[in-house]
Amino acid sequence: MATFHLNINGSEKTVDVDPSTPLLWVLREELKLTGTKYGCGISACGACTVHVAGIATRSCVVPVELVGDRPIVTIEAIGKDPVGRVVQNAWIETDVVQCGYCQSGQIMSAVALLKDTKKPTDKNIEESMGGNLCRCATYVRIREAIKRASQQLG
Amino acid sequence: MQPALKRENDLTLNRRSFIQVTTAAAGGLLVSLYLPRITSAQQPPAPKVYPPDAFIHIATDGKINVTVNRLEFGQGVQTSLPMVLADELDADWSQVTAELAPAADVYKDPLFGMQMVGGSGSIAHSFQQYRELGAKTRAMLVAAAADRWQVAANQCRTENSVVYGPNNRSARYAELANDATRKSVPDKVALKNASEFRLIGKPVKRLDSPAKCDGSQKFGLDLDLPGMKIAVVAHPPVFGARVKTVDDGQARALAGVRDVFEIPLEKGTGVAVVADRFWTAKQARDLLKIDWDLSGVERPDTAELRAKYKQLATTTGNVAATRGDEKALDRIPQTNRIVAEYEFPYLAHAPMEPLNATVNFQGDKAEAWVPSQFQTMDQMIIAQTLGLKPDQVTFHTEFAGGGFGRRATTDSHVPKEAAVIAKRFRDTPIKLIWTREDDVRGGYYRPMHAHRIEIGIGPDGLPSAWRHVIVGQSLLAGTPFAMMVKNGVDETAVEGTADTSYNIPNFHVSVHHPTVNVPVLWWRSVGHTHNAFVMETLIDELAARARVDPIAYRKKLLKADAKKLHSVLDLLDQKTAWRKDPAAGRAVGISCHESFETAVACAVEVSIENKRPKIHRATVAVNCGLAVNPLSVESQFQGGLGFGVLQLMAQGAITLKDGRVEQRNFDGYTPAYIIDAPSAVDVHIVPSTEPPTGCGEPPVPVISPAVVNALAKLTGKRYRTLPLVSV
Numbered sequence: 001m002a003t004f005h006l007n008i009n010g011s012e013k014t015v016d017v018d019p020s021t022p023l024l025w026v027l028r029e030e031l032k033l034t035g036t037k038y039g040c041g042i043s044a045c046g047a048c049t050v051h052v053a054g055i056a057t058r059s060c061v062v063p064v065e066l067v068g069d070r071p072i073v074t075i076e077a078i079g080k081d082p083v084g085r086v087v088q089n090a091w092i093e094t095d096v097v098q099c100g101y102c103q104s105g106q107i108m109s110a111v112a113l114l115k116d117t118k119k120p121t122d123k124n125i126e127e128s129m130g131g132n133l134c135r136c137a138t139y140v141r142i143r144e145a146i147k148r149a150s151q152q153l154g
Numbered sequence: 155m156q157p158a159l160k161r162e163n164d165l166t167l168n169r170r171s172f173i174q175v176t177t178a179a180a181g182g183l184l185v186s187l188y189l190p191r192i193t194s195a196q197q198p199p200a201p202k203v204y205p206p207d208a209f210i211h212i213a214t215d216g217k218i219n220v221t222v223n224r225l226e227f228g229q230g231v232q233t234s235l236p237m238v239l240a241d242e243l244d245a246d247w248s249q250v251t252a253e254l255a256p257a258a259d260v261y262k263d264p265l266f267g268m269q270m271v272g273g274s275g276s277i278a279h280s281f282q283q284y285r286e287l288g289a290k291t292r293a294m295l296v297a298a299a300a301d302r303w304q305v306a307a308n309q310c311r312t313e314n315s316v317v318y319g320p321n322n323r324s325a326r327y328a329e330l331a332n333d334a335t336r337k338s339v340p341d342k343v344a345l346k347n348a349s350e351f352r353l354i355g356k357p358v359k360r361l362d363s364p365a366k367c368d369g370s371q372k373f374g375l376d377l378d379l380p381g382m383k384i385a386v387v388a389h390p391p392v393f394g395a396r397v398k399t400v401d402d403g404q405a406r407a408l409a410g411v412r413d414v415f416e417i418p419l420e421k422g423t424g425v426a427v428v429a430d431r432f433w434t435a436k437q438a439r440d441l442l443k444i445d446w447d448l449s450g451v452e453r454p455d456t457a458e459l460r461a462k463y464k465q466l467a468t469t470t471g472n473v474a475a476t477r478g479d480e481k482a483l484d485r486i487p488q489t490n491r492i493v494a495e496y497e498f499p500y501l502a503h504a505p506m507e508p509l510n511a512t513v514n515f516q517g518d519k520a521e522a523w524v525p526s527q528f529q530t531m532d533q534m535i536i537a538q539t540l541g542l543k544p545d546q547v548t549f550h551t552e553f554a555g556g557g558f559g560r561r562a563t564t565d566s567h568v569p570k571e572a573a574v575i576a577k578r579f580r581d582t583p584i585k586l587i588w589t590r591e592d593d594v595r596g597g598y599y600r601p602m603h604a605h606r607i608e609i610g611i612g613p614d615g616l617p618s619a620w621r622h623v624i625v626g627q628s629l630l631a632g633t634p635f636a637m638m639v640k641n642g643v644d645e646t647a648v649e650g651t652a653d654t655s656y657n658i659p660n661f662h663v664s665v666h667h668p669t670v671n672v673p674v675l676w677w678r679s680v681g682h683t684h685n686a687f688v689m690e691t692l693i694d695e696l697a698a699r700a701r702v703d704p705i706a707y708r709k710k711l712l713k714a715d716a717k718k719l720h721s722v723l724d725l726l727d728q729k730t731a732w733r734k735d736p737a738a739g740r741a742v743g744i745s746c747h748e749s750f751e752t753a754v755a756c757a758v759e760v761s762i763e764n765k766r767p768k769i770h771r772a773t774v775a776v777n778c779g780l781a782v783n784p785l786s787v788e789s790q791f792q793g794g795l796g797f798g799v800l801q802l803m804a805q806g807a808i809t810l811k812d813g814r815v816e817q818r819n820f821d822g823y824t825p826a827y828i829i830d831a832p833s834a835v836d837v838h839i840v841p842s843t844e845p846p847t848g849c850g851e852p853p854v855p856v857i858s859p860a861v862v863n864a865l866a867k868l869t870g871k872r873y874r875t876l877p878l879v880s881v
Binding site for chain 2: 001017018020021022025028029032033034035036037038039040041042044045047074075076078079088091092095096097098099100101102103104107122125126129130131132133134135136137138139140141142143
């Protein structure tokens with residue numbers, strides 16, 4: 001066990017865990033931020049995507065000891081970000097979700113994409129969202145919602 | 155929902171008025187009423203009462219909460235059934251909320267007689283029920299208003315949660331709810347005409363969308379209870395193997411591990427690890443050294459099974475359908491015959507949310523939280539496992555991250571595992587988590603199948619004789635539904651073929667059900683997954699051979715009374731002018747299929763990129779009777795097509811070698827990602843006032859045959875072996 005000071009959603013959190021514990025489980029079990037989901041544990045589905053220093057990251061394979069002081073943003077706080085807010089609204093407007101379990105990760109990936117590329121092409125979308133699995137296959141509306149958000153962001 | 159949230163609701167609700175409408179266990183409607191209990195803010199909140207079962211709560215602030223008698227796992231029922239009820243109630247939709255029902259008799263599916271989601275019945279089976287609930291409650295509110303104003307009920311009308319009477323009088327439902335609870339429930343009530351619908355038939359956005367976009371929606375796996383422990387189980391490497399010896403020294407040494415012990419499983423035994431945290435439990439499981447006893451355990455091998463199935467398919471099985479002359483085929487010259495052999499692999503459901511169940515055993519009672527498609531069954535089996543009666547188990551239906559059939563097991567093996575472990579930890583909630591590896595390797599797959607078909611083609615280019623043999627494990631044999639296997643035929647293996655709407659005069663379908671040591675289960679659209687693929691690729695091949703347009707050919711071959719299929723083929727034809735002129739390097743594939751009383755026709759435009767099919771667009775035409783929520787129908791079809799693409803994925807198969815599953819996670823068993831699914835899907839709904847039929851499963855069967863029919867045009871090859879390893 002070791003103590004870690006993490007910068008989560010703008011505030012400092014202290015956790016006492018095994019250093020190998022993936023960030024995902026620190027978020028979910030220690031900090032009760034369950035919006036970030038466990039889907040595979042091997043970074044093959046993207047349900048656990050969070051932003052680490054602004055980069056979309058699969059939290060299921062990042063040991064907490066490697067996080068350091070990099071700021072972490074999760075789905076619970078992405079609405080405070082102007083791009084995040086627009087993306088969430090576009091998701092609701094487009095009625096994207098079905099079971100909804102993967103959508104936290106989808107939204108976190110989409111926000112990272114739109115921060116990087118204001119007018120993503122279909123190819124950009126396929127590349128950036130390519131590792132986010134949705135078993136309900138809401139992909140058509142995910143594409144639509146990203147384009148809608150991109151338009152709204154101007 | 156988390157208990158903390160629930161308690162908050164109770165506090166608010168208990169201080170308000172309720173109307174409680176319930177159905178009798180027998181299925182007939184009755185309304186039982188109770189008066190609001192007044193609790194002061196200082197008193198501890200009373201537990202929420204379901205005595206026995208509320209469908210509607212009208213609070214004094216105007217909020218109307220509708221209890222949904224099914225699991226919400228993506229199909230949208232948590233929005234659609236409240237829509238239906240709210241329409242008949244003339245409720246203000248902006249004030250409507252919904253929650254999932256716990257396990258109780260009144261929430262049983264009116265057709266199936268158990269509380270469950272299956273057979274694409276969420277809307278189809280409860281449409282009438284929820285309309286009546288809404289209409290009866292409305293009548294009671296009107297009666298209360300009429301009494302208050304001393305006027306006749308028929309002088310009143312309702313709109314947006316308000317009753318309007320003569321002389322400009324009006325009263326909000328919330329003001330009337332208390333009086334309405336004292337009114338008797340009408341036996342019969344007039345339902346709206348379609349022209350009067352305000353919500354039904356209109357595109358309505360999902361109620362659960364906001365919570366699913368900001369991380370606040372709780373799923374079963376997110377449950378957090380005071381004192382809760384996490385359990386994982388080391389399952390045997392071969393189905394049915396037993397623990398011979400286990401060295402748990404290193405596992406127990408980990409801080410936070412509470413116990414390690416052997417448990418009985420549905421098949422064989424396993425080792426449970428209970429810890430404070432998931433990561434600890436998983437690490438401890440990895441440290442277990444287990445010697446497994448494989449003696450007497452069948453070790454299936456899918457390569458061997460394939461050969462065996464193929465051989466079996468050359469012999470006649472139990473007859474599922476027969477008409478005309480069985481010998482007609484033999485009189486057709488060889489040059490006018492097609493012999494086709496198909497292979498389908500085992501498929502895992504792999505819903506995004508890994509399987510889980512939470513159970514708290516409290517001696518003379520228990521509480522369970524399960525994302526369950528089969529509440530009645532799961533509650534019963536948890537009770538049995540704990541030595542209790544079902545009504546001693548309070549069973550909460552948790553939101554589920556997908557399911558596709560996987561959360562509807564007749565042996566309730568996941569909740570049962572949780573109960574077995576919880577029994578040892580009295581008064582401690584135990585959350586059992588199946589890792590993705592447990593899920594992919596854990597069985598309960600869509601069974602593998604072989605088909606062999608001999609077709610004789612008549613002078614008109616249509617099939618005049620058809621001999622079809624299907625080989626695959628029975629889903630129902632050995633389950634409580636075994637009585638549905640008739641004359642050795644499990645209908646779920648032959649549906650979509652034996653009952654085809656194609657008019658083939660001499661037709662014979664038989665089936666073999668081998669017994670294999672691999673647990674199998676219904677997988678979204680069940681037997682239609684393979685039967686539609688076989689039928690729709692063969693019909694397409696016949697159309698091409700006859701040089702007839704694939705839509706025209708299908709219409710020619712379909713029985714005249716297959717009205718829904720004719721209607722969708724006509725609509726598809728109208729909506730796909732693009733199909734006459736595909737872009738260079740692309741081809742169009744067609745398919746149609748009816749399942750769960752919903753007919754679907756599909757056209758796809760496909761090219762080959764990196765040796766894989768690239769699906770540029772899909773157009774579907776749907777006849778699902780009245781489309782209760784067209785926006786939801788559209789999303790079920792857009793998503794259902796993408797779901798069905800799994801059948802075509804290069805790694806879309808579960809294989810076994812020496813009894814061991816060869817895949818472990820999404821790296822080896824790979825469903826469709828965004829690049830694999832159709833890039834665009836437009837959905838067209840045949841206007842209809844017929845009763846609504848299902849939309850969860852019917853999208854799935856049509857996509858894979860349509861895609862390979864397009865590929866056949868590009869490569870000249872027919873694709874009969876799935877997964878599609880190479881194009």
